[in-house]
Amino acid sequence: xxxxxxxxxxxxxxxxxxxxxxxxxxxxxxxxxxxxxxxxxxxxxxxxxxxxxxxxxxxxxxxxxxxxxxxxxxxxxxxxxxxxxxxxxxxxxxxxxxxxxxxxxxxxxxxxxxxxxxxxxxxxxxxxx
Numbered sequence: 808x809x810x811x812x813x814x815x816x817x818x819x820x821x822x823x824x825x826x827x828x829x830x831x832x833x834x835x836x837x838x839x840x841x842x843x844x845x846x847x848x849x850x851x852x853x854x855x856x857x858x859x860x861x862x863x864x865x866x867x868x869x870x871x872x873x874x875x876x877x878x879x880x881x882x883x884x885x886x887x888x889x890x891x892x893x894x895x896x897x898x899x900x901x902x903x904x905x906x907x908x909x910x911x912x913x914x915x916x917x918x919x920x921x922x923x924x925x926x927x928x929x930x931x932x933x934x935x936x
Contacts, residue, residue, distance in 0.1 A: 810899055815886040822880040822909065825916075829876060832919065833869050836862060861926040865919055872915040879908035 840862055847855045882905035889898035 810886075810890060810895065810902060812887055812890050815883040815890070815898075815902055815905070818879070818883040818905065818909070822876055822883065825909075825912065826873065826876050826880070829869060829873050829916070832923075833866075833873070836865055836869065840866075857929050858926060861922060861929070865922050865926070868915050868919040868922065872912050872919065875908045875912040875915065879905045879912060882908060 840859075843855055843858055843862070847859065882901050886898050886902040886905060889895075889901060
């Protein structure tokens with residue numbers, strides 16, 4: 808397959824939208840942590856401790872999601888430069904690596920969604936008591 812400038816350029820909007828979604832998840836978790844912090848200072852309830860541990864894990868995953876998406880974005884830009892300077896072999900290699908980083912980011916996103924669902928389950932369980 809012949810790699811031209813338009814192929815890696817297709818990743819730019821996809822990665823940008825992905826990063827926006829990841830940032831929205833981060834901001835939502837940050838707001839939740841601030842809210843839980845107030846509750847935790849008032850009452851050191853065990854369910855809050857469970858949620859805090861879940862949130863700490865989720866923050867780490869989101870950080871890695873964002874980092875791998877940024878690396879993917881950067882490598883797509885490097886690919887475009889390599890195509891421009893007619894280094895086709897390196898452009899193909901770097902573009903492949905860029906796609907791998909994007910896939911890792913999406914897998915991490917899936918894991919974070921699973922943890923998010925688990926955290927909501929903790930809240931629902933507490934409300935049933």
